[in-house]
Amino acid sequence: MKRNTHQQQTVLDVLDTFKGTHPTADKIYEQVSLYMPTISRATVYRILNNVAEEGVVQRVHLPASADRYDDHLGHHYHMRCNQCGLIFDVAMPVMESIYKKLPATSEYEVSGHDIVFTGLCAKCKASNKQ
Amino acid sequence: MKRNTHQQQTVLDVLDTFKGTHPTADKIYEQVSLYMPTISRATVYRILNNVAEEGVVQRVHLPASADRYDDHLGHHYHMRCNQCGLIFDVAMPVMESIYKKLPATSEYEVSGHDIVFTGLCAKCKASNKQ
DNA sequence: ATTTATGCAAATCATTTGCACATAG
């Protein structure tokens, strides 16, 4: 059975402070190290894998960059700002019916999809207008 | 100005034999090496970057695996079979209007998106029924 | 002749893994 270790608890606690910010494993590691200087990067990666496996957080793969961890578990997508690199949530209810819109003759079977939008976040779009 | 080297031509030729198969850079390198055993992996990667830059092929980022090169330049998406790993094209005309379906109040600006579907390819789906 | 391209090896970046040791239950 799984054990309740000090490092696990610290990672969970730190994860909590990152709510909504889509941190990378390394960002989390950095922060955890402040509280627990002896923790190893491997342990943080392992714990993050575990909590993602358990469904506590969602691991988000981004094209051509490090994975992120997202505490928002609902059905949504992600967008990366081309200018500042911000990763943020995009609510896309229309996407929920995406499977139904696949050609009816499909012989294959879609069970999931990874989507990442790129463009400009609100801040960058606004700053460009000035 | 760009030069017309033997290695570039060989990569282009090999790329041609891979039409529709979404090869990784390494698969291409392997094949090219058969014709040109002294070519270096770095050169193949560099040439592929160049041709993708020029729009001759499309570089496709997949979540948690190596990039692919796709000679199909039209508007389409990709799907990976969970069972056999096959990467194949998915025509999704409905997706072309995806930007219009973003919330009208969006303050951000979408200029592109990366999407990869996962599930079962036709072959694997069929083989599961037996 | 000059400049771009190549080969090699090393570097990088994100992440995982083997293994001996620590520790939670």
Added chain:
DNA sequence: CTATGTGCAAATGATTTGCATAAAT
């Protein structure tokens, strides 16, 4: 106790890069 978790360092996989040399124009 004893199995699971951790730390470390090394391994991995994909890709890029610095640099001296080769080759295309």
